[in-house]
Amino acid sequence: MRIKIDNSIKYLLFLLAFSVAIFTYLIPDIFWSIDNFQSISTQIPILGILTLAMLIPMITGGINLSIIATMNACSLIIAYLVTQNNTILFIIIACLLGIVASMIIGVFNGILIAKIRVSPILATLGTMTLINGINILMTNGSTISNFPNLILSINNESLFFIPIPMIIFILLSLFVWFILEKTTLGRSIYFVGNNEKATFYSGINTNRVIITVYVLSSILCCFAAILMMSKLNSAKASYGDSYLLISILATVLGGINPDGGKGKVIGVIVSLILLQIIESGLNIIGISSYITLILWGSLLIFFVFIQRDHNK
Amino acid sequence: MKVTSNNILLVTVLFLIINLSVFTNEFLSIENIYDMVNNYAVLMILSCGLFVVLVSGGIDISFPAITIITQYVAISFIQAYDIGFIFMFVVSIITGILLGLLNGIIVNKSNVPSIIITISTLNIFYGALLYFSKGIWLYDFPEWFSQEYILLKKTTQDGFEYGISFQAIIAIIAILLTYFIMNKSSIGRKIYALGGSKDATARMGFSVLKLHLFVYGYMGLMASFAGIVQAYTLQSVAPDSLLGYELVVLAAVVLGGASLSGGKGSLFGIVLGVILLAIIQNGLNLLRIDSYWQTVITGIIIILSVSATAWGQYKNKGSKI
Numbered sequence: 001m002r003i004k005i006d007n008s009i010k011y012l013l014f015l016l017a018f019s020v021a022i023f024t025y026l027i028p029d030i031f032w033s034i035d036n037f038q039s040i041s042t043q044i045p046i047l048g049i050l051t052l053a054m055l056i057p058m059i060t061g062g063i064n065l066s067i068i069a070t071m072n073a074c075s076l077i078i079a080y081l082v083t084q085n086n087t088i089l090f091i092i093i094a095c096l097l098g099i100v101a102s103m104i105i106g107v108f109n110g111i112l113i114a115k116i117r118v119s120p121i122l123a124t125l126g127t128m129t130l131i132n133g134i135n136i137l138m139t140n141g142s143t144i145s146n147f148p149n150l151i152l153s154i155n156n157e158s159l160f161f162i163p164i165p166m167i168i169f170i171l172l173s174l175f176v177w178f179i180l181e182k183t184t185l186g187r188s189i190y191f192v193g194n195n196e197k198a199t200f201y202s203g204i205n206t207n208r209v210i211i212t213v214y215v216l217s218s219i220l221c222c223f224a225a226i227l228m229m230s231k232l233n234s235a236k237a238s239y240g241d242s243y244l245l246i247s248i249l250a251t252v253l254g255g256i257n258p259d260g261g262k263g264k265v266i267g268v269i270v271s272l273i274l275l276q277i278i279e280s281g282l283n284i285i286g287i288s289s290y291i292t293l294i295l296w297g298s299l300l301i302f303f304v305f306i307q308r309d310h311n312k
Numbered sequence: 313m314k315v316t317s318n319n320i321l322l323v324t325v326l327f328l329i330i331n332l333s334v335f336t337n338e339f340l341s342i343e344n345i346y347d348m349v350n351n352y353a354v355l356m357i358l359s360c361g362l363f364v365v366l367v368s369g370g371i372d373i374s375f376p377a378i379t380i381i382t383q384y385v386a387i388s389f390i391q392a393y394d395i396g397f398i399f400m401f402v403v404s405i406i407t408g409i410l411l412g413l414l415n416g417i418i419v420n421k422s423n424v425p426s427i428i429i430t431i432s433t434l435n436i437f438y439g440a441l442l443y444f445s446k447g448i449w450l451y452d453f454p455e456w457f458s459q460e461y462i463l464l465k466k467t468t469q470d471g472f473e474y475g476i477s478f479q480a481i482i483a484i485i486a487i488l489l490t491y492f493i494m495n496k497s498s499i500g501r502k503i504y505a506l507g508g509s510k511d512a513t514a515r516m517g518f519s520v521l522k523l524h525l526f527v528y529g530y531m532g533l534m535a536s537f538a539g540i541v542q543a544y545t546l547q548s549v550a551p552d553s554l555l556g557y558e559l560v561v562l563a564a565v566v567l568g569g570a571s572l573s574g575g576k577g578s579l580f581g582i583v584l585g586v587i588l589l590a591i592i593q594n595g596l597n598l599l600r601i602d603s604y605w606q607t608v609i610t611g612i613i614i615i616l617s618v619s620a621t622a623w624g625q626y627k628n629k630g631s632k633i
Binding site for chain 2 (some may be wrong): 305
């Protein structure tokens with residue numbers, strides 16, 4: 001098992017080196033500029049956190065289609081509260097309430113999947129539609145904007161030349177890595193993905209593991225929500241729709257088996273960097289973003305095939 | 313009467329019809345029913361296609377992109393050349409089936425779930441469409457495509473023309489074709505078998521590749537039907553008009569009792585699922601309920617329905633897990 005995982009990361013690193021080489025040849029000055037790295041590092045965090053939110057359920061063999069809806073719900077709640085009162089204490093309370101809301105959504109998803117045994121695609125499709133509906137209903141489709149400086153500063157400040165959103169993303173990645181690799185919960189998550197029945201009969205409370213997985217996934221969405229608010233200085237029910245499919249794409253490209261049981265955080269991070277480098281590189285060359293879409297899709301299919309041939 | 317999911321659906325649909333006709337004047341009016349049929353024909357046609365894919369144990373979420381591509385190609389053709397109805401269908405059907413076959417080949421040759429493959433092809437199809445069309449809308453259709461075709465045309469007292477519309481005819485053809493394939497032909501039995509167990513189907517000597525090609529090609533065919541019906545209804549083609557529609561169709565098909573694990577579901581259930589979704593949305597409109605409520609109510613209905621189905625299966629199985 002270990003060899004296979006290392007292989008998929010090897011392929012990814014090869015693709016990464018290949019695309020870096022191509023862009024270095026075509027646009028050496030701009031590609032290796034600080035501007036480009038800063039633009040890539042502002043793109044990665046939000047998509048990256050959402051991809052982590054997709055990764056954890058996928059290791060259990062599930063999927064979470066409600067990540068974008070959850071993110072928007074959190075950002076709307078926080079946005080509503082911080083525009084009422086912008087003292088620091090209140091902002092912190094607002095963020096905590098956002099996390100509580102995301103946990104409620106996570107528990108709801110988890111109960112549907114673990115206790116009522118709805119298939120994860122359908123359960124999260126249902127919650128996605130429901131939460132989207134509530135988001136639109138509560139805001140009448142309008143935008144909430146003009147947040148206090150504390151929220152906006154997250155996006156603008158940097159620490160040792162690393163933008164704060166990037167630091168948050170790195171910390172969250174380490175957190176997810178730690179949970180998956182170093183805790184009993186993490187081991188149980190992989191077990192559930194490999195064989196839920198066997199895991200249950202070996203005395204692990206699988207229901208609790210699954211519910212925890214969806215709660216963790218939702219909480220990550222709340223962090224993405226805060227970064228999104230800070231970046232756009234506004235919150236709306238329909239933001240970020242395009243992230244849903246891309247986060248699935250990044251997860252699978254990162255070597256996570258959608259049937260569950262396999263995959264590492266590092267693979268997903270490499271795949272995110274690869275996707276962003278391709279996007280910004282093509283963007284600099286002046287190639288339409290639609291071509292990027294085609295390339296991402298083709299890349300995933302190509303990747304699926306080279307992995308298959310290796311596993312034979 | 314046995315309590316099956318189809319019976320529950322039927323009772324729900326009848327309950328809604330009775331209530332809506334009591335509480336609103338318009339619901340049973342000819343105008344409303346005629347409009348409803350025309351507006352939900354696309355959903356019905358696509359649901360027939362997705363139903364076949366789900367029975368085979370797969371899923372296809374790239375069909376909204378296929379629908380718009382076939383629509384765009386066919387409409388561009390009739391704007392450029394005077395090829396008439398039949399050839400418009402030929403062009404659109406060929407495009408749809410080819411894209412469907414592409415899905416089928418990739419799904420067959422790879423060993424990852426079809427949702428991953430079709431997410432990739434959705435990106436590829438949409439990217440290609442938006443790149444080549446540059447996002448331009450198409451208007452100004454030839455006259456023969458703009459006039460209303462109504463079979464058995466009748467007129468109400470206040471001059472409203474009704475009958476069996478073009479949209480209804482295509483939807484009926486889609487339902488009959490799907491019925492024939494799934495219930496009366498051997499390939500339908502093979503598709504059910506494939507959804508039940510892929511390995512067993514292969515060992516019985518059926519070609520899984522051919523079945524995959526058929527199933528995804530059929531989804532492409534239905535997408536091309538839906539494309540023409542949508543263009544005809546709206547009299548315009550917008551490259552991004554069906555973005556996200558895959559989830560609505562999935563909701564309708566799942567409401568109708570198809571299972572994501574394959575091998576289950578009946579066409580009658582699917583038709584009821586589409587009717588239920590249509591009646592709910594139409595009823596909410598007629599009851600003057602804020603359109604913002606519609607997504608919430610649709611979400612609640614999806615959650616209730618999938619929970620009820622899943623809970624029933626879980627109880628029947630009687631195991632702990």
